[in-house]
Amino acid sequence: MMNKPEIITSRTNKKIKDASSLLSSRERKKTGLFICEGARLCADAAQNGVEIEQLFITEKAADTYREAFCSLGKAAKQTFFIDESAAEKLSDTASSQNIFCVCRKKNDPRSFESKGFYLLTDNVQSPDNLGALARSSEAFGAAGLIVCSGCDIYSPKALRASMGALLRFPVFVRESCAEAARELKKLGFSVFGSVPDKNALDVRFAEKGEKTALIIGNEGAGISEETKKECAGFVTIPMAGRAESLNAAAAGAVLLWEFTGRNDMYGGFYGKHS
DSSP, rough: OOOOOOOOOOOHHHHHHHGGGGGHHHHHHHEEEEEEEHHHEEEEEHTTTEEEEEEEOOOOHHHHHHHHHHHHHHHEEEEEEEEHHHHHHHHSSSSSOOOEEEOOOOOOSOOSSSEEEEEEEEEEOOOOHHHHHHHHHHTTTOOOOESSSSSOOTTTHHHHHHTTHHHHHHHHEESSSHHHHHHHHHOOOOEEEEOTTSEEEEEESOOSSSEEEEEEOOOTBSOOOHHHHTOOOEEEEEOTTTTOOOOOHHHHHHHHIIIIIITTTOOOOHHHHH
C-alpha cells in the first residue's frame, strides 16, 4: 500500500539536491544510484526489478499519469509530491512529464550465454548512440550488449534513447573491450571488428555462426589497437556515393540485421517472428 506522499515545495531541499546530483556520472558512480525521468521509463524500471528508492512527482502529473503513479507509488520506498520548480531542477528534458525515480543500479547480469550473438561497444561516447545500440540489440534478438568503457549506461540520455532497453535487456559492463573479447573467445565465440575500410570483408558475405560477437568502435577513433588484436577478422558496410561511414547507431543497426536478422540459428529476428 502506498504511504501518504510527503510534500516538497523548494528546489533547494536536500532530497531534491541529492536527486538532481545524479544527473552527473560522477555522483552515479559514487552512490550506486541513478535517476529515471518519465512515466514509461520509470515504469520500465519498476517492471524489470530495479529497486526504486524515491519517487518525485507533481500533483498534476500524478493525476495525468494516475496508473503509473499508483504502480510506482507502491514500488517506491519513499514518495514525494514536488512543485514545478523542484521538478525543473530534476529534469533533463525540454518537455518533462514531471515524474522522476531515484533507482539503485542493477547487478551485472549472469555470465555470457553459451551461444548467440553479442554486440560489444569499444569506448562509445555518445549516450544517444549507446541507447540506440541497446534498443537495436534487443529488437534484433541479440544475446546481450557488452559496454566497454565510454558512456555510462545509466546516463539519462542513454536510458531515454534506449526506450528502456538498457533496463530490460542483458547489458554487461566491462572496463576493457580487449578483455571482454578474450572472455568470449574462451567460450568459443568468433569475435569480429567493424571498420569503415573498403578492404575489409563485406558484412553481407561474413560467416554468421551460432557463437559470434561484433565490436563497434569509438565514434572518432574506432576500435582500439589492443582490441583489434583480439579480432578474428574485420567486416565493413559497403558505401555508395561519397559516404565513408555511418554513425555508430546506424552502423550497429545494419550490422545487427546482417548478423541476427538473416540467420535464425540462435533465435534471431526471423527465428522469433517468422
